[in-house]
Structures are given as C-alpha cells and as structure tokens.
Amino acid sequence: MAFIENWLTAIRTRTVAFLAIVLAIAVTAVSCSGGAPTASAPAGIDPSLVAEYIHTVLAADRTAYTKHVVSRAKMLEGKEKPDGVLDIEATEGWQQTDGIPLPAQMFRLGSEIANESGFFTYNLISEWYINDNHAPKGEFEETALATMTETGEAVKDYQEIGGQQYYSAMYPDIAVVESCATCHNTHPVHLERYPDKIFEVGDVMGGVVINIPMDNA
Ligand code: HEC
Structure with a gap:
C-alpha cells in the first residue's frame, strides 16, 4: 500500500x-x-524615439530585401536584369506566376501581420496610390502627406481615433533610384488614375506612417 x-x-x-x-x-x-488591440506604449519612453526605432527596422528590411533578394532575380516586372543571378521574377503578380513579391508588396505583407499584434500599426501610403490599401485615411494622414510631399521632412503629431490617443509619425518615401519613378509612371493603374503625375528621381512618392497607441491618462 x-x-x-x-x-x-x-x-x-x-x-x-x-x-x-x-x-x-x-x-x-x-x-x-500585447492582448487587446489597444495595448498602449508604457509611460516613460519618448514615443518619437519609439517611432524612430520602428522606422529604422522597416527601412532596413525593405532595403535588404531589395538589395539581396530582388536585385538577384533575373527579371523585374517583365524586364531583364543584367546583374540578376537567380532564375526568378520579382513581379506584382507573384502569386499567379510563381515569382517573388515587389519590395512594396513585401512591406505590406509584413505590415498586415504586424498590425494584428495590437501594439502599433504601420503602412506605406501615398497621394498617388496604386493599391487602394495605400490611400491616406483620416485628417492626420491627408495633411501630413501634403506637408511632407512639399517639405520632404518627416511629420509627427498626436491624433485621436475612436477615443484612443495615438502618436503618429510619417516618414517620406523617396524615389531614390530611377526605377522607382519609371515603374510607377508606367504602371497601368497609375496611368489611368494620375496621367499627369510623373515621378522623378528625388521626389517624395508617399510615406511610411507609424501609429503608436498612448495611455489616455
Ligand atoms: C517594378 C515596379 C516597382 C518599382 C521598381 C517600385 N515600385 Fe513602388 N509600388 C509598385 C507597386 C505595384 C505598388 C503597389 C504594391 C501593393 O500592391 O501593395 C507599389 C507601391 C508603392 C507605394 C505605396 C503607394 C501605392 O502606390 O500603392 C509607394 C510609396 C512606393 N511604391 C514607392 C516606391 C519607391 C520609393 C520605389 C523605389 C525605391 C518604388 N516604389 C519602386 C511598383 C514598383
């Protein structure tokens, strides 16, 4: 026993x-x-610095993907790339053609996953958007986009959405190389919607917006 x-x-x-x-x-x-979608930033850390951290990572990942993946593909949107070494095409219709996503699409796919975390949201937006998900939403985004497009400087401010306070920061997305401008200028959606808008190297094409929920106290 x-x-x-x-x-x-x-x-x-x-x-x-x-x-x-x-x-x-x-x-x-x-x-x-992070639990609920309104998880807010802990007090004591400057939200502007948090936005800088997030933006640094987003920009680095996009550049690394462009440089080390997309540039190695043999084709970019149907055009031969002389320095490409991988037998694959980076193309908007990547799912239909067994290709790989364009950098802006990779960015959006990441943001869709991260935005579900409930900590903060981010998005790539523009006045001259190809994808409807990239249209500016609300007064802050519309005003900030206009200001930023003119000055080329980041815009940061507090805003309230549905009773929740956010710290929002928008960083300019610039046509750093010729292909940014040419691909957008010749895209069928761009040609149809904004026939008069011709991007040139150095232009602000849109912006990365980051929204950090704040304690309402
Ligand atoms: C090969 C074509 C191509 C190139 C090169 C390209 N883009 Fe795009 N870009 C697109 C497409 C297509 C979208 C829409 C993607 C989606 O469905 O999310 C897009 C989206 C964007 C958006 C969001 C607004 C919108 O139009 O939906 C911005 C801003 C942007 N691109 C800026 C840039 C910048 C800056 C560069 C260069 C560093 C660049 N693009 C290079 C094709 C391109």
Missing part, C-alpha cells in the same frame, strides 16, 4: 509542477502578445 501511496503522491506532485509550468507559459504568452 505504501508503494501505491508514494506513487500517487509522486504523480500528484509532478502534475502540480506541470500545471504550474503550463500556467507560467500561458501568463507569459498573454503578457507578451
């Missing part, structure tokens, strides 16, 4: 220990996932 009792005690102890671990993991997961 003593053997069975010891055995049961051992099982109970192990079960309790196991449950404790499960609970600890669950609590950690909830506190790390």
